[in-house]
Amino acid sequence: MGPPVSPVGYDALVARLRRAGCVWAEDEARLLLTAGGGPETLAERVDRRVAGEPLEYLLGWAEFCGERIDVESGVFVPRARTALLVSAAVRVTGPAATVVELCCGSGAISRVLARRLTAPRLLAAVDVDPAAVACARRNLAAVGVPVFAGDLFDPLPAAWRGRLDLVVANAPYVPTAAMVLLPPEARRYESAAALDGGPDGLAVLRRLAAAAPDWLAPGGHLVVEVGRAQVEQFHAVLTEAGLVPSVVRDDVFDATAMMGRCPDDVAGRRYEN
Ligand code: GLN
Numbered sequence: 001m002g003p004p005v006s007p008v009g010y011d012a013l014v015a016r017l018r019r020a021g022c023v024w025a026e027d028e029a030r031l032l033l034t035a036g037g038g039p040e041t042l043a044e045r046v047d048r049r050v051a052g053e054p055l056e057y058l059l060g061w062a063e064f065c066g067e068r069i070d071v072e073s074g075v076f077v078p079r080a081r082t083a084l085l086v087s088a089a090v091r092v093t094g095p096a097a098t099v100v101e102l103c104c105g106s107g108a109i110s111r112v113l114a115r116r117l118t119a120p121r122l123l124a125a126v127d128v129d130p131a132a133v134a135c136a137r138r139n140l141a142a143v144g145v146p147v148f149a150g151d152l153f154d155p156l157p158a159a160w161r162g163r164l165d166l167v168v169a170n171a172p173y174v175p176t177a178a179m180v181l182l183p184p185e186a187r188r189y190e191s192a193a194a195l196d197g198g199p200d201g202l203a204v205l206r207r208l209a210a211a212a213p214d215w216l217a218p219g220g221h222l223v224v225e226v227g228r229a230q231v232e233q234f235h236a237v238l239t240e241a242g243l244v245p246s247v248v249r250d251d252v253f254d255a256t257a258m259m260g261r262c263p264d265d266v267a268g269r270r271y272e273n
Helices: 010-019 025-033 039-050 055-059 080-092 108-116 130-143 176-181 184-189 203-215 228-240
Strands: 061-064 067-070 098-102 122-127 147-149 164-169 216-226 244-250 255-261
Touching: 010 025, 010 039, 025 039, 025 055, 039 055, 055 061, 061 080, 061 108, 067 108, 067 130, 080 108, 080 164, 080 216, 080 244, 080 255, 098 108, 108 122, 108 130, 108 164, 122 130, 130 147, 164 203, 203 216, 203 228, 216 228, 228 244, 228 255
Parallel strands: 098 122, 098 164, 122 147, 164 216
Antiparallel strands: 061 067, 216 255, 244 255
8 A cells, every 4th residue: 555645635636737838727626526426536637638648538538518428538529619510510400410420539529419400310339449439328228329340431221322411520630740739638548540640631521521412411411610711621522512602700619610412402412201
């Protein structure tokens, strides 16, 4: 047995977190002090936080759009800016919609959509990373959304082709050369695959846009997040894919969401109802 660990006081903890560069030191101190576990657990969490580990991994959860989302080491931590993607998706989606989330990570977006959409008819989430799939299954069990493992649309039943009203994805979009500019918390602790979007950041989004028209119902939408500098280029990608592009922007959160609407009359396709 080591020496007893003395309980950490609030003021001392705030001071230590602030010295370590935590901007929201008071909030973090409160969350760490009320996170449960004994003084040794607290001391260990504080040491890991001071060493740079994301607070959300230490707590085991992140707040997203008012929901508490389970996260675990390596799985992408839902960002406040992604609330814009959620609200954009809700705005373009009618009742009883058929909805799929790709690149779902923790499943945060589906969890919020399941509560905000009016009577969604079918929801499913997909991720290629087994750790994300396990995490999303935990977050989505309560709202009854199944989670599939695989690349983009690959694991979905073929019968869903041409029937999706909404496809949402916070796919990786950071250009590979910009990965070194990410905050150390993201760079060192999150899965690079959840962030790195290839040479221009659009490698996954381009594949997604190309495949989407095959899966969307007429009038259905693809809704994704991109970086501010990628709008023009992804606009062209959506147009090229046969989707009608639009963009929404939130300067406070530095968030950009882009929509691609599937035309009502997609030539050469037949639909049964
Ligand atoms: N760094 C970006 C963010 O924090 C990257 C997100 C992404 O690649 N999907 O929002």
